[in-house]
Amino acid sequence: MLHGYAGRILHIDLTTGKTHVEPLNEEYAKKYIGGIGLGMRLWLDQSKPGVEPLSPENPLILATGPISGTVWPTGGNGHAFVSKSPQSYGVGEAKSHGSFGTELKRAGYDAVIFKGKAEKPVYVWIDDDSVQLLDASHLMGKSPADTEDAIREELGDYYIRVAAIGPAGEKLVKIACIINDKTRAAGRTGLGAVMGSKNLKAIAVRGTRDITVAKPEEFLEYVKEFHERMKGPATQKYRTLGTPENVLVHNALHCMPTRNYNNATFEGAERVSGEVLNDRYVAKVIGCSSCAMRCEHVCVVAEGPYKGTMTRMEYEPLWALGPYCGIDRLDAIIKGMDLCNYYGMDSISAGVIVGFAMDCYEKGILTEKDTDGIDAKFGNHEALVKLLEKMGKREGIGDILAEGVKGAAEKIGNGAEKLALHIKGVEVTGYDLRCLKTAALGFAVSFRGADHNRHGAYAFDVKGKVNRLKAEKGRGKLVKDMEDMYTLIDSFIVCKFSRGTYYKELEDMTKLYNLVTGAEMTTQEMKMAGERINNLARVFNVREGLGRKDDSLPWKVMNQPITDEGPSKGAYVTQEELDLLLDDYYEARGWTREGVPTVAKLKELGMDDLIHIVEEKM
Amino acid sequence: MVKIHERKFVSADPDKCVGCQVCEYICSWTKEKSFNPLKSRIRVVRLNPLVNVSITCRLCEDPPCVAACPRDALTQSEETGIIMVDEDKCNGCGWCIEACDYGAIMLHPDRKVVFSCDLCKEKGEPQCVKWCPEEALDLVTADVLAQKARFTVTKKLFQEALKETTK
Ligand code: SF4
Ligand code: SF4
Ligand code: SF4
Numbered sequence: 001m002l003h004g005y006a007g008r009i010l011h012i013d014l015t016t017g018k019t020h021v022e023p024l025n026e027e028y029a030k031k032y033i034g035g036i037g038l039g040m041r042l043w044l045d046q047s048k049p050g051v052e053p054l055s056p057e058n059p060l061i062l063a064t065g066p067i068s069g070t071v072w073p074t075g076g077n078g079h080a081f082v083s084k085s086p087q088s089y090g091v092g093e094a095k096s097h098g099s100f101g102t103e104l105k106r107a108g109y110d111a112v113i114f115k116g117k118a119e120k121p122v123y124v125w126i127d128d129d130s131v132q133l134l135d136a137s138h139l140m141g142k143s144p145a146d147t148e149d150a151i152r153e154e155l156g157d158y159y160i161r162v163a164a165i166g167p168a169g170e171k172l173v174k175i176a177c178i179i180n181d182k183t184r185a186a187g188r189t190g191l192g193a194v195m196g197s198k199n200l201k202a203i204a205v206r207g208t209r210d211i212t213v214a215k216p217e218e219f220l221e222y223v224k225e226f227h228e229r230m231k232g233p234a235t236q237k238y239r240t241l242g243t244p245e246n247v248l249v250h251n252a253l254h255c256m257p258t259r260n261y262n263n264a265t266f267e268g269a270e271r272v273s274g275e276v277l278n279d280r281y282v283a284k285v286i287g288c289s290s291c292a293m294r295c296e297h298v299c300v301v302a303e304g305p306y307k308g309t310m311t312r313m314e315y316e317p318l319w320a321l322g323p324y325c326g327i328d329r330l331d332a333i334i335k336g337m338d339l340c341n342y343y344g345m346d347s348i349s350a351g352v353i354v355g356f357a358m359d360c361y362e363k364g365i366l367t368e369k370d371t372d373g374i375d376a377k378f379g380n381h382e383a384l385v386k387l388l389e390k391m392g393k394r395e396g397i398g399d400i401l402a403e404g405v406k407g408a409a410e411k412i413g414n415g416a417e418k419l420a421l422h423i424k425g426v427e428v429t430g431y432d433l434r435c436l437k438t439a440a441l442g443f444a445v446s447f448r449g450a451d452h453n454r455h456g457a458y459a460f461d462v463k464g465k466v467n468r469l470k471a472e473k474g475r476g477k478l479v480k481d482m483e484d485m486y487t488l489i490d491s492f493i494v495c496k497f498s499r500g501t502y503y504k505e506l507e508d509m510t511k512l513y514n515l516v517t518g519a520e521m522t523t524q525e526m527k528m529a530g531e532r533i534n535n536l537a538r539v540f541n542v543r544e545g546l547g548r549k550d551d552s553l554p555w556k557v558m559n560q561p562i563t564d565e566g567p568s569k570g571a572y573v574t575q576e577e578l579d580l581l582l583d584d585y586y587e588a589r590g591w592t593r594e595g596v597p598t599v600a601k602l603k604e605l606g607m608d609d610l611i612h613i614v615e616e617k618m
Numbered sequence: 619m620v621k622i623h624e625r626k627f628v629s630a631d632p633d634k635c636v637g638c639q640v641c642e643y644i645c646s647w648t649k650e651k652s653f654n655p656l657k658s659r660i661r662v663v664r665l666n667p668l669v670n671v672s673i674t675c676r677l678c679e680d681p682p683c684v685a686a687c688p689r690d691a692l693t694q695s696e697e698t699g700i701i702m703v704d705e706d707k708c709n710g711c712g713w714c715i716e717a718c719d720y721g722a723i724m725l726h727p728d729r730k731v732v733f734s735c736d737l738c739k740e741k742g743e744p745q746c747v748k749w750c751p752e753e754a755l756d757l758v759t760a761d762v763l764a765q766k767a768r769f770t771v772t773k774k775l776f777q778e779a780l781k782e783t784t785k
Contacts, residue, residue, distance in 0.1 A: 070643075071644065071653055073640075073751070076653075159655075182666075208654070208656050210653065210654045210657075211652060211653040211654065212651075220647070227749075227751050231751070283668055284667070284668050286667055287638040288638065290639060290643060291636075294636045294638065296636075298667040
């Protein structure tokens with residue numbers, strides 16, 4: 001077996017309580033690396049086409065990567081969840097860092113496959129080779145952080161690592177996430193609801209095994225080199241202001257969606273900037289296990305109505321719970337984030353849903369009667385707090401909002417659909433796609449719905465490497481190449497914030513893989529692995545019925561031009577532009593015009609065993 | 619016999635330490651050729667996101683761990699102050715673990731004898747100090763540590779006073 005990998009996969013059937021271990025297929029390891037790549041491949045093997053996301057038949061896969069458990073900076077600590085998303089009905093995947101992944105690797109597993117549904121609420125206790133399902137009825141209703149503490153106390157070991165859902169996951173809120181190390185979330189695509197549907201409250205892990213690597217001396221030298229790189233310019237942003245630095249940057253470019261996409265710029269940006277956050281609220285910047293750069297900006301509210309609130313903060317939640325809802329108070333935004341952690345909800349999606357509700361309210365689609373008396377005007381921070389609480393509890397209006405922006409809009413009707421900003425059912429993130437046309441393509445084709453983290457294509461637009469207001473041929477290749485890199489990052493799993501330290505991207509990553517595993521992969525092969533994993537994701541989506549029609553953009557992005565005076569005024573994406581971008585992208589990918597991977601492409605990538613899936617769709 | 623202000627141990631600055639565990643990984647690598655925090659002589663404690671720091675042996679004067687050992691398995695080096703474990707005598711009874719206020723002496727998960735920080739004597743310098751990416755670790759003497767604390771606290775007090783007067 002290759003070094004780095006634990007070489008074992010754990011199966012847990014929650015219905016029967018039976019568990020068994022199977023060896024990791026070495027071919028899978030090399031082809032799909034680990035993390036989301038391995039996770040998606042295992043999901044395809046373990047599920048039937050058309051499976052309902054919240055049914056016992058939908059497997060939930062938890063995977064680590066080949067470097068998890070080593071001292072590799074930012075890489076030793078990640079884990080990924082993969083399943084069918086209750087939001088998109090396609091690929092559901094989300095990663096998280098902290099220290100949970102490293103523990104799971106030391107317990108001796110590359111992946112855990114959860115199937116079925118427990119009769120009563122349970123948590124899984126993985127203690128090296130011993131795997132038990134324990135009663136979790138006393139943990140129900142608890143936040144992930146409280147659950148973590150309670151489990152540690154109960155099992156009597158303060159170093160046990162826990163990933164848990166909160167009340168939102170228990171109640172199958174569609175945007176529920178899975179949280180580990182108290183504030184770290186596998187956030188997107190609603191996998192907390194999948195966990196909840198299995199009556200699985202938490203996963204507790206203790207691992208005592210040694211992790212070794214193939215070439216330790218060279219590996220450690222490489223680690224040292226990356227420690228230096230991580231103190232350099234490539235990570236400066238994350239170490240100083242953190243991602244909230246984007247607030248003023250995006251605002252200046254007029255590409256920060258504000259008030260549910262009614263504006264692309266926010267007059268209150270100065271008040272919620274990363275600069276002010278750092279100055280007034282950040283109490284300490286800490287890091288994940290094995291990280292040499294640290295980025296976790298821990299904020300504390302010292303006074304006012306939200307006094308005592310403490311949480312981590314990043315740009316996306318800040319934007320979603322702030323400008324997107326017209327809110328210009330950082331203390332309220334921090335409170336909002338804390339509530340998302342408490343209930344276990346994806347804070348990006350939660351903010352976008354509240355912004356949507358506020359838009360509906362201002363347009364009269366929702367009245368004060370519908371909102372249980374909440375005056376849901378843009379900018380009302382008290383309304384934000386109340387709506388989040390209701391969503392987390394599925395109470396009153398919150399029960400509708402808990403369906404996600406797409407589901408809620410369908411329930412509300414009356415034109416609400418046009419105000420719902422999502423792609424494939426997954427809520428948008430903090431980049432105004434009307435004036436960032438490379439990003440618009442990346443978002444449209446992203447296999448997990450609206451998300452900047454599947455491609456990073458916004459960078460070309462924001463950094464001015466292309467004309468961001470223009471849709472033209474060539475963007476397809478840009479998006480494709482970056483996607484391939486991003487899937488590798490998420491399969492290794494290294495932290496995306498460290499991507500800049502891989503100066504020679506593929507070459508550096510290949511070297512890392514080889515030093516750890518002892519494989520002798522070439523850069524070319526690694527590149528192909530990235531492409532393969534993207535095709536795998538597409539095959540997943542194609543099998544579940546997704547295609548070109550789903551590679552779309554929200555109604556407002558295509559019909560409501562930006563009105564703010566300034567550099568983005570008048571921008572939006574027409575159907576012709578989207579078609580041009582999609583054609584260009586599918587061509588770059590070697591897929592059909594309908595966006596289906598061809599037999600030839602799958603052969604080229606050595607994915608012959610999946611050809612039958614695309615053949616059915618031709 | 620080494621005097622107290624010459625005897626150095628590894629100490630983490632709680633303001634700088636981010637709880638990243640790099641020290642744990644490097645220690646277990648140095649000592650056991652594996653990445654495994656359970657085999658590290660330095661351990662990170664994270665109480666909440668704001669309160670985390672790594673802790674290892676303080677090389678106490680009159681070390682309670684040594685006094686507690688019923689089998690005379692522990693001795694303190696007169697020269698460096700490190701706690702030496704005679705693995706033939708140690709049966710892992712754990713009296714020393716109970717005696718240590720820092721949790722700095724631990725039972726080895728495989729060998730079932732206790733172990734604690736030896737300042738990486740064979741390497742010439744503590745590897746955790748060398749590797750800590752935050753430069754949070756220092757090899758210090760007790761009196762230097764006290765000096766540092768005095769200066770830090772005075773600075774803090776002074777800053778408060780400054781703020782007051784410039785209001
Ligand atoms: S390596 Fe340094 S910063 Fe990281 S936990 Fe150890 S002492 Fe703290
Ligand atoms: S092991 Fe504990 S008691 Fe013994 S010298 Fe070190 S800190 Fe003191
Ligand atoms: S000085 Fe050496 S033995 Fe002691 S904690 Fe540091 S790395 Fe471990």
